[in-house]
């Protein structure tokens with residue numbers, strides 16, 4: 389079936405080759421100018437993901453269906469029969485990926501983004517890049533989760549089933565240390581509030597710490613954890629100020645000064661957070677949001693932008709947002725607290741956050757019906773929230789109706805924070821930019837639309853924003869630096885026109 393570039397998954401890594409003319413795929417004539425990160429490069433993390441990580445993730449989906457068949461809603465004979473059929477379909481998907489099969493158009497399940505997925509797929513077909521190991525990695529990976537959604541959407545009993553829900557909950561239960569440490573820090577802040585109000589220098593230091601805390605919250609990513617290793621989870625929870633200073637060398641680009649210059653001159657603005665993972669990462673996002681609203685004059689409301697379908701394993705869906713709040717008030721959810729006061733710190737935070745939700749200071753961009761998952765996968769359109777589960781790159785948002793709606797929803801924001809690796813890949817179109825490419829160039833037409841902050845720990849091949857020569861130095865020092873999750877970026881692009 390194959391030649392070296394389009395064939396069944398190869399077994400040995402080979403060095404990264406320069407892209408040939410036929411690989412210079414672009415989604416638009418103007419942007420981006422470089423070839424996509426792709427599993428065709430066998431030394432890439434894209435290749436590692438398609439050949440090794442996806443099979444594990446799909447096996448976990450099968451496992452989740454088995455578990456559900458044994459419990460509650462899914463234990464009836466009819467639901468079990470459907471469960472078997474779903475297992476067969478997910479198994480087939482796994483097999484198709486391993487055989488580098490052609491990716492079929494997404495079937496119309498009445499859900500979001502079908503036209504966009506399928507028109508991009510037709511475009512890829514013209515370039516003979518419509519197979520699992522030849523398609524651009526970003527497209528194929530979004531397609532994978534959208535395809536999975538269709539599989540469940542066509543069932544009768546499993547429409548609202550989130551196959552990653554159990555994993556997300558089990559992992560959050562292991563995150564007690566991070567939760568208690570941060571809740572204690574917030575308690576101290578509450579008691580020192582008056583000092584902060586008068587001391588701008590202290591506020592600046594604290595602001596920088598909070599940004600780093602929120603950055604490192606992104607280290608926690610279930611799609612990278614193939615099993616729940618408790619030691620690994622404990623290590624991931626180092627999110628306090630001391631952990632920040634120990635890790636500051638690992639931030640390969642840090643625009644906090646420019647960010648502070650912007651933030652300190654705004655007042656009562658709206659903060660938007662385009663969310664990434666649930667559990668501890670969402671907790672860190674909410675700590676940042678709470679800090680900015682409660683302890684600074686800069687922001688007075690926060691809009692959180694979740695996903696409307698199960699996405700990249702651990703991404704936040706509305707149900708995850710609300711279950712985080714209820715977990716925080718469930719006694720012993722995180723096991724034994726270090727002290728009764730720590731239980732209290734967590735409960736107080738939850739009470740404040742719930743009150744912010746009740747009075748609209750904290751809002752979700754998806755409509756209320758989405759909260760319980762019963763309408764999962766329906767076209768939402770409101771606020772363009774479906775855009776975040778599409779395959780589109782953010783630099784081309786203007787070319788899609790949901791993209792335009794999402795842009796409209798972000799208009800007027802005091803700061804839009806894009807969390808995590810996938811958002812970074814979409815911001816930079818997931819192509820092989822020279823690593824010293826300016827961040828504002830890589831984000832295309834998004835530059836200058838609104839003040840934009842990307843907080844990303846590196847978990848994929850794409851990189852921009854480094855000083856010249858830095859990538860080569862890192863290559864010498866640590867061959868996995870692009871994707872191990874050990875390093876991070878704080879990239880800020882101000883609103884207003886950006887001069888190139």
Ligand SMILES: O=P(O)(O)OC[C@H]1O[C@](O)(CO)[C@@H](O)[C@@H]1O
Pocket residue numbers: 437441529606609611612664665700807808809810811813847848
């Ligand atoms: O949760 P994040 O930070 O968006 O990371 C998602 C992960 O999944 C990937 O898309 C690969 O499956 C990588 O980009 C990254 O490792």
